[in-house]
Amino acid sequence: MLSLSGIAAKMKQEAIKCRNQEQETLQIIAAKTSLEFAEQAADILDSKKHSYSFKAYLVLLMRLQKLIDEGIPNCLALDAVQTGETAETIISIWRWGNEQ
Numbered sequence: 001m002l003s004l005s006g007i008a009a010k011m012k013q014e015a016i017k018c019r020n021q022e023q024e025t026l027q028i029i030a031a032k033t034s035l036e037f038a039e040q041a042a043d044i045l046d047s048k049k050h051s052y053s054f055k056a057y058l059v060l061l062m063r064l065q066k067l068i069d070e071g072i073p074n075c076l077a078l079d080a081v082q083t084g085e086t087a088e089t090i091i092s093i094w095r096w097g098n099e100q
Contacts, residue, residue: 018054018055018058021058022042022057022058022061025058025061025062025065026038026039026041026042026061028065029041029061029064029065029068032065032068032069033068033074037074040078041061041064041078042061044078044082045057045060045061045064045078045081045082060081060082063081063086063087063090064077064078064081066087066091067080067081067087067090067091067094070091070094072090072091072094076094077090080094
Protein backbone atom coordinates (compact mmCIF):
# COMPACT_ATOMS: atom_id res chain seq x y z
CA MET A 1 0.00 0.00 0.00
CA LEU A 2 1.40 3.38 -1.01
CA SER A 3 1.65 6.21 1.44
CA LEU A 4 0.30 9.63 0.61
CA SER A 5 3.82 10.83 -0.20
CA GLY A 6 4.31 7.79 -2.44
CA ILE A 7 1.13 8.58 -4.35
CA ALA A 8 2.17 12.22 -4.70
CA ALA A 9 5.59 11.18 -6.01
CA LYS A 10 4.00 8.85 -8.60
CA MET A 11 1.63 11.62 -9.70
CA LYS A 12 4.54 14.04 -10.06
CA GLN A 13 6.51 11.50 -12.14
CA GLU A 14 3.51 10.97 -14.41
CA ALA A 15 3.06 14.74 -14.86
CA ILE A 16 6.74 15.14 -15.78
CA LYS A 17 6.49 12.24 -18.23
CA CYS A 18 3.42 13.82 -19.88
CA ARG A 19 5.08 17.25 -20.14
CA ASN A 20 8.16 15.67 -21.70
CA GLN A 21 5.97 13.87 -24.24
CA GLU A 22 4.24 17.16 -25.02
CA GLN A 23 7.55 18.94 -25.61
CA GLU A 24 8.93 16.11 -27.77
CA THR A 25 5.81 16.00 -29.92
CA LEU A 26 5.69 19.79 -30.32
CA GLN A 27 9.38 19.82 -31.29
CA ILE A 28 8.72 17.21 -33.99
CA ILE A 29 5.73 19.16 -35.27
CA ALA A 30 7.78 22.38 -35.29
CA ALA A 31 10.61 20.67 -37.20
CA LYS A 32 8.19 19.42 -39.86
CA THR A 33 6.15 22.63 -40.09
CA SER A 34 7.23 25.73 -38.19
CA LEU A 35 7.60 26.89 -34.62
CA GLU A 36 4.65 29.24 -35.15
CA PHE A 37 2.40 26.40 -36.28
CA ALA A 38 3.43 24.18 -33.35
CA GLU A 39 2.67 27.00 -30.92
CA GLN A 40 -0.68 27.64 -32.63
CA ALA A 41 -1.58 23.96 -32.42
CA ALA A 42 -0.63 23.77 -28.74
CA ASP A 43 -2.74 26.86 -28.03
CA ILE A 44 -5.78 25.66 -29.99
CA LEU A 45 -5.71 22.14 -28.55
CA ASP A 46 -4.77 23.20 -24.98
CA SER A 47 -6.75 21.07 -22.53
CA LYS A 48 -7.33 24.10 -20.31
CA LYS A 49 -9.60 25.47 -23.04
CA HIS A 50 -11.55 22.25 -23.54
CA SER A 51 -13.36 19.63 -21.50
CA TYR A 52 -10.77 16.95 -22.16
CA SER A 53 -7.79 15.91 -20.04
CA PHE A 54 -4.13 16.67 -20.58
CA LYS A 55 -3.64 13.08 -21.71
CA ALA A 56 -6.35 13.54 -24.36
CA TYR A 57 -4.49 16.69 -25.46
CA LEU A 58 -1.35 14.59 -25.88
CA VAL A 59 -3.28 12.10 -28.00
CA LEU A 60 -4.46 14.95 -30.23
CA LEU A 61 -0.91 16.29 -30.59
CA MET A 62 0.40 12.85 -31.52
CA ARG A 63 -2.48 12.42 -33.96
CA LEU A 64 -1.62 15.80 -35.48
CA GLN A 65 1.99 14.72 -35.88
CA LYS A 66 0.88 11.54 -37.65
CA LEU A 67 -1.37 13.45 -40.04
CA ILE A 68 1.43 15.87 -40.89
CA ASP A 69 3.75 12.89 -41.44
CA GLU A 70 1.22 11.58 -43.97
CA GLY A 71 1.35 14.83 -45.95
CA ILE A 72 -1.93 16.36 -44.87
CA PRO A 73 -1.58 20.17 -44.96
CA ASN A 74 -0.98 21.70 -41.53
CA CYS A 75 -4.18 23.68 -41.06
CA LEU A 76 -6.33 20.90 -42.46
CA ALA A 77 -4.63 18.40 -40.15
CA LEU A 78 -5.21 20.69 -37.16
CA ASP A 79 -8.89 21.04 -38.04
CA ALA A 80 -9.21 17.30 -38.62
CA VAL A 81 -7.80 16.24 -35.24
CA GLN A 82 -10.45 18.34 -33.55
CA THR A 83 -13.19 16.15 -35.04
CA GLY A 84 -12.29 13.31 -32.69
CA GLU A 85 -11.82 10.83 -35.54
CA THR A 86 -8.86 8.49 -35.43
CA ALA A 87 -5.76 9.31 -37.43
CA GLU A 88 -6.38 6.25 -39.60
CA THR A 89 -9.90 7.42 -40.48
CA ILE A 90 -8.71 10.92 -41.29
CA ILE A 91 -5.86 9.61 -43.43
CA SER A 92 -8.21 7.25 -45.30
CA ILE A 93 -10.64 10.08 -46.03
CA TRP A 94 -7.78 12.36 -47.08
CA ARG A 95 -6.38 9.75 -49.48
CA TRP A 96 -9.81 8.92 -50.88
CA GLY A 97 -10.53 12.62 -51.47
CA ASN A 98 -7.23 13.12 -53.27
CA GLU A 99 -7.86 10.16 -55.57
CA GLN A 100 -11.11 11.64 -56.83
